[in-house]
Amino acid sequence: MIKLENVYKNYGSLQVLKNISLEVAQGEVVVVIGPSGSGKSTLLRTINGLETIEGGQVLINDFSVHASQENLHKARQLTGMVFQQFNLFNNKNVMENVTIGPINVQKKSKAEAAEIALALLEKVGLPEKAQVYPSKLSGGQQQRVAIARALAMHPQVMLFDEPTSALDPEMISEVLEVMKGLAFDGMTMVVVTHEMGFAREVADRVVFMDDGIILEEASPAEFFSNPKHERTKLFLSRILNH
């Protein structure tokens, strides 16, 4: 479903992605972990073209995301993204945040969009917040609305960019629960996170990145109990024994 082929990305003279190849099958949950600065968020953002690439290609259902403006637009309609900082539209209430895509991009009627939105707000456990503005919500609630906003476009893939990193510890689980629900419903997901528990429990595959390359790729059981690279071992020992 998603295929990265020899992707290169530079910021000036700094190489952030060095010859990255990765495949994600339909219905698969892939968790990307690695130290900060390893390029994992950048990798995620090349999938919906928020980052340009300098070499290689990203394919979604066999069309090349970066080949044309049209493909880019198509890629963004097939994927939903959830950001670390939630990025809800501050000038819109919850309902408007969730319906803005269906109404303006998919040209659905307001009534139809509202129906979809209410069902999704129900799903993320916030039906009573429809008329509230983002500034009045907690971080966890904002992130759940952001998930509903992405889902409202009926994406085939969900991209999560450190969705719980900006949250207070007690709000992390409410967001992870929603994500687990999605995974069990069969959604294809690529998740950049530091939540090892989530990776262990939900991921079909764990990808470990360091310094712009994919160092290791394995099932969670294999990855956590029997990491191959020294760098992976070091990372895991630091993050699991603190």
Added chain:
Amino acid sequence: MQHLEFSVLIEYLPAIMDGLSMTIKISIMSIILGSIMGVGGALCRISKSFLLRSIGNIYVEWIRNTPLLIQILFIYFGLGVFFNLSPVVSSVLALSFFSGAYITEIIRSGIKSIHKGQREAALSIGMTEWQVMRLVVLPQAIKRILPPLAGQFITLIKDSSLVSVIAVTDLTYVAKNIVTITFRAFEVWLAIAAFYFILSFSLSLVVRKLEERLAESD
């Protein structure tokens, strides 16, 4: 020391009112035209095209680094060599060009101040650049733009007094004439200052009301 004689104001009230209406007329036209130029200038300055960005930069820097008085004189007398511009048209042009440059910067920085995450979120759900601007960025930017924009409009009303040098019969020009005739400088200039104050201050009250209404989502 002479007595103050405010009755001259009553006597010349019709002339003062004419001047006031000219000042209001020029200000309103310049605010509208200047805002249009400001939007255009801001779009140039944030454009991806190097040419448009350069045009925007030259416009802003040229206007901001020359005196308004010179700009008024240049448009009326300088361009007057080639085009037959009336004093009123010259004034509106000069004030619009002038305030447009400042409005360009106000709008540009308002747009730039919106966190890039807002843009990325909008792009990620498939919006076009234009939809991102219209539905997400501009509605938020406008709240930050409004206070400095109001300040710019008020500056424009006050600066419009300079157009009296090219014989536009605005509030200031009328006042000079009345003082020449009556020698009542203190009374007349005090009253004229009060008129400018009322104009400027009522504008800021209107904007304050508008800001309160826009604050709903904060």
